[in-house]
Amino acid sequence: MTLRRLLTVVVALVLLVYPFVVNSFWLVQIGGRTLGFGTIVLSLVFLTAYTGMLSLAQMTVAGVAGYATAYFTAPTGGVGLELAWPVALILALGLATLAGLLIGLVAVRTRGIYTLMITLAVAMAFYYLTLQNYAVFNGFTGFNNVEPPVIAGLDLGAPLPFYYLSAVLAVLCYAGVRHVVRTPFGLALQGLRDEPQRLQALGYNVPLLRVLAFGLAGFVAGIGGILNLWLNASISPGSVALNPVIDVLMAGVLGGIGHPAGAYVGAFVFTIVDNFAIDFIARERFNTLIGLVFLAIVLFSPDGLTGLVRRAWARWAGTGRRRDDAPDDSTNIGK
Amino acid sequence: MLRNGLTLGATATLAALMGTTALSAQEEETITIGGLATLEGPFAAPGEDGLRGVELAIEEFGGEIAGHPIEMITASSDGNPDVALESARRLVEQDGADIMIGPLSGSEGIRIAQYAKEQPGTTFLNGGSAAIETTLVDPAENFFRFNTEGAQWTAPLGEYVVNERGWDNIVIVSEDYSFPYAQIFGFMATYCEAGGTVQDKYFTPVGNNDYSSVIAQLPLETGEVDGMYVVLGGSDAVNFLSQYAQMGGQLPIVGGTNVTDQTVLTTQGPARELLPGILSSGPVSDNADLEAWQEFVQRYQDYFGDEGLPSPSLFASNYYTNTKAALLALQEVEGDLSNDHEALNEALSNLEFTSPTGPVSLNENRQATAAIYINEVVEQADGSLALEPLERIEEVDQYLGLGREAYMELGLPSRDNPSCPS
Amino acid sequence: MADAAVKQEEALVVEGLTRRFGALVAVDGVSLRVAPGERRAVLGANGAGKTTLFNMIAGDLPPSEGHISLFGRDITRLSPQKRVLEGVRRTYQKSLVFGGLSVRDNLYVAIRGATGPRLAIWRRVETQPDRDGTGPLAERVGLADRLDAPASELSHGEQRQLELGMALAHTPRLLLLDEPAAGLSTRERESLMAMLADLPRDLTLILIEHDLDIALKAVDFVTVMHNGRLLAEGTPDEIAANQDIQDIYMGKHGQ
């Protein structure tokens, strides 16, 4: 427990001090992206860790929020409808939640690999929709020049404010997830992860819980999606194409889909590799490298880097008292 | 090379004498050029060739300008604007690139030009991207494009088919994304202006295999419709032309720039019989005996040998042209990057030089004005197909010769814009 | 619970209940009447249809034909959740506990399930008033000192106890136990029997059990199924004396 508190303090300090020791690239492109992208990954980790469901549509839901924000704050070429930004953001998050709920409805009767496939199908359908629809998504071009609001003279798009905005939202999302899983609703989700049949026999509406879990994940992904939008200052079909969709899963597995901290660890490592691998390896072999790293993680530490650390810690601290490592969450994946 | 050496000596002497601008003059800081191109995904080959163009231009200047060594660094994208932006940020903010060359594809270009506004301390030159919006809609002060864009390439052909071929009603078959829209836009801008009408446009997804549903709606020979404007690239063009030929289609064809690129011209299937006689337009022509182009090809082949393509692609030429512009301007200001590159950007705005495709200059949006060829596909003595120039139109500008006002009135290209129905 | 109006009703009436899986008729026109507070055992060889019968009563499976009513109310079409609110609870043949949660949380999930609201997301479980109910519940099933252990670390016997605890949350009226003693040691069986004996008298209990001894000791009345059909009914003594049933039970006539 004290160790956990220490860790919290260290993370808070690092988040606070980080901007003062790095340049703008590390601040925005590594730091900001880790926090925004990590929040999208968090929505996936929330689903897998606490409900045992996998989804490949989390980037899509994030894209819904991103597109909605762009549509309502940065109309372009006759597409869009300018609204006051608080209204726009509420709408965007509402739509992301709704998208999450709808995806949940579609996926609710499936398990494991089938959920993965059906959510992938949804993701690809959305990609083609954005590509081919001009009235709402502005087709291939999408929305450019989407700037975050300036509040009381503070430009949230400037590197430092944007970083802190991302940090605050990421921390809130993380804390929110940690909170929700300790509420009656969260316990029920973990129940359905472990034994859905038992949960039903206890009086719970299992399909409804599944759909709601997707809705909540949609809300979280939506926040990440808006951060991602502002980071890039734009959104286009490329933002919701197959690659980014898979990236979320990759980062999740990399960090460990058994624990929400894994989302940000995974997003950080993924962002670093994505940006710097080219220094060590020819670009054509980049995807091979990523694939190999992925494979190695899946083979040697199915609960990702956080799992690796936790196990190392348990081994180091565990001599003496029996502090058995937390139950292997990875066995619950896809149940 | 001799001239470069001289300049170097002169600068050094001058600096020593004046003893001013101490830092930059004494240390002769390295100037870093960041090359951004698609090194992954379907455009990996063009991307690599683009970076060859950058390398070639730097080599041409002996790797230094006014005593400043020129260092080249590269980053990759996969054609996705988000990825291009990420790589650009890395080159500029992490690796400290002073000058950016890139990116390759249209939507990436729009994104990078926006990013340029955030980084006034860096000078951006386009690579190969050819979207209209990049230098038209709210253009960045520090983004320069020394190559012509997709609409400029096709504008002369629209007028040409009306005036020289007497066409006044056509159908259009096109892939469904921004680059073809721009090409249709340029073509129709002059075509409609000259009195032509478009009966119908058919859009198909990129990578389509089966065109039968479109072909069923197309006339097979001239009648009400005089011809067909085809804006498809690579395998899409080959598939469409093959299937149209197999259905017995005989409508005269004019094409977008990509319809007559090497991948299509070297095809052997049923499409081959339709190819001779097709008109297209673009910044290069195989058989134009343009000295600048031949020189460029020679230089490319000498430098890269077997490592490069047999002959440089349009992307190599565009990246080369933009890099060369940067280096010429740097030379002019003797590597002075002070005050957010003020002098360099000024020099670039006023730069005129001979690129591999001929003389090029910029307009007030920092968009190139240059010559365009109208080409016909002809069969060579050895049986291969090549582009024979019918006409070379000098100084095609961003406004397609319509003047700024009339052009801006057209709006931006989309599926439906422009339209001039019959 | 013990009010007179309810007492007059049968606790559970099952009429002509049938369930088919393709060509297989797992339960074939079974009718039962179970009085309030009665302890009933359902016996039968493997595949006789006992679990399928439970599944239909608890709502896990819809019947192909027939009706089920609980204290006079037809619940045939009721969702499993609604049946829980009506007081139906069950355990499973194979322990189904939430391995990733502590014993306390397992029990708490059961309490919330039976009382609702189940989807509260504002207050943490630690601060929920009804969380105190987990202590006494654990005590009833002998898990008071295991409250903080993850359910996955419980022994098989303890998991059965936990299952029973979850089924007992918030005053059940009809308790369906599917082979609660399966896989238990002799000592564990004895404490299980004691636990069952301690259940409130107004609770109606139906028990599937393979162990004839246990079954006959713990119940007032016995129903024997065979090949999906009702074969016989009677008091434990009558059943024990019935040679046909003994034979079937020893597997001599089994399918």
Ligand SMILES: Nc1ncnc2c1ncn2[C@@H]1O[C@H](COP(=O)(O)OP(=O)(O)OP(=O)(O)O)[C@@H](O)[C@H]1O
């Ligand atoms: N979901 C199902 N799908 C198909 N067949 C089923 C299903 N559930 C049960 N059965 C079949 O119905 C028959 C009755 O099964 P049931 O589980 O009710 O038997 P049981 O009396 O509980 O047996 P046991 O003592 O082995 O638990 C069996 O033949 C079984 O294979």
Ligand SMILES: [Mg+2]
């Ligand atoms: Mg059974």
